[in-house]
Amino acid sequence: MLDLTKLARQMQGLSQHLSLEAAASRQRLELAQQHLKNAYNSQQDLVDRQEKWRDRILFANATPIEPLETCIDISVPPKVHTVVATDGSQIAPNHHEIAYCYLLNIGRVVLHYGQNRHPVLDSLPEVFYRQEDLYMSRQWGIRTEEWMSFRRTASEATVLAELACEAKGEAPTLAMVDGSLIYWFLEQLPLDARDRILPPVLEAWKQMRDAQIPLMGYLSAARNIEGMNFLRLLACTHPVPDCLTFCPNQLEKVPCKIFEPLRDTALWSTQLQPGQRGPLWRSNARILELYGEQTIYFCYVHVGTEIARIEVPQWVAENTAMFDQALGLMLGQVQKGYGYPVAIAEAHNQAVVRGGDKARFFALLERQMIKAGLRNVGTSYKEARKRGSIA
Structure with missing residues (x-):
């Protein structure tokens, strides 16, 4: 139980710290605003320096x-259109449950506007229980819980493509996912796992x-600093942006690190009006x-409610008409969802596995195990004890 009396004593110090940080x-x-204005006239020079020294940055x-x-x-956005979205949730494996397995649940949403067509609001569950599903990742030093989230990412994309292609008609269609299309976690994976x-x-x-x-990835409250880091090329005090030579330890205070921890969204909130987008960027991850x-x-x-980061693949960005129309459909979704895309929110609601769902899942599993002739089916004493209290 949380002791609010003891916690209240720490609030004053926290508020003072936040005031100084603000x-x-x-x-x-x-x-950052000043550096951005200075970069207007030297943008091409900065891009050239960035390209020339990219292997040293x-x-x-x-x-x-x-x-x-x-x-x-x-x-x-046009009145007649379709928006498709997927999101995922899971039940993590637990040695204290009646069986060591995990479940992925992919929420599916298709919303048709102005077409007199029924929406799709459902989910696709899948249970993983075989040895290769549960322990395959151990050979790469990846915990099963982490591997489960990676598998979920792939499932979300596969289901989204199937759903979007089935739903596509004459009306413009947009496929949306929650979060980034840049899967940073792949950098740390061995080649076999990544494949x-x-x-x-x-x-x-x-x-x-x-x-x-x-296809569009929608990032709310984005923490990215790739745009701010472009301005670091202007703030660099060395003759060339050769980090390997001049600043090999990026964890220390370096001359160009004057904006950190300022995020891209903070800067662009001062540049954009509601309903506007800023410049298009190519990520160099x-x-x-x-x-x-x-x-x-x-x-x-x-x-309108925040600065959102919108990510698209190259083939969307290079098709100006498609990109502009997709942004219009996205903004319409945000307005319909009172600040967040309604299709993504509904996909999350379809996917999320609540406490009651988890209990019913294990109850169904228990019945199947007993029907199969297994004995001593039940949770561990630790798990059973944690679910109750004598206090």
Whole structure:
């Protein structure tokens, strides 16, 4: 139980710390705004330096594809359109439960507007219980819980492609996912493990590309700093941005690290009006070298309630008409969802596994195990004791 009386004594120190941080953040923001204005006139030079020294730069940074001062009003979406979204949830494996297994549940949503067609609001559950499913990842030093989340990422993409291709009609269609299309976690995986996750995702994206269905990743409260890191090239005090030579230890205080921990969204909140997007960027994350022709582009959009980061594959970004229409459909979803895309929110609601669902899942599993002739079926004494209290 949380002792609020003891906790209250720490609140004063926390509030004072946050006040100091807010003041420092305002100073960093003013500095970033000044560097952004200075970068307007030297953008091409910075891009050239970035390209020339990219193998010597040790921090993640993106390349602006459009002028940095870009502020474009997003068009109104057509009345007749379709939005597709998926999201996933899971029941993690637990040695204290009646059986060691895990479940992935992929929520599916298809919303048709102005077409007199029934929506799709359901989920696809899948149980993993075989030895190869539970212990395969151990050979790579990956915990089963982590591997489960990686498998879920691939399943979400596969289900999204199938759902979008089935739902596509004459009306414009948008496929949306919650979160980034840049799977940073893949950088740490061994090659064999990575090949079980990324190829199915890229194949699903190709299916949507062939069907001309734009794919979009929506990031709320994004913590990315790739845009801010581009301005570090301007703040660099050395003759060239050769981090390996001049600043090999990026964990220490380096001359160009004057904006940290300021995020991209903080800067673009001062540049954009509601309903506008900023410049288009190409991410230079190293993992994207494995994406081939489906590398990721992004922009920041003022959706009215926040600055959202919008990510799309290269084939969407290069099709101006498709990209602009997709942004309009996205903004319409945010407005319908009162600040967050309604299709993604509903996909989450369909996917989430609540306490009652988990209890029913294990009750169903217990009945099947007893029917199969297994004895001594039940949870461990530890788990049983934790579910009750004598206090």
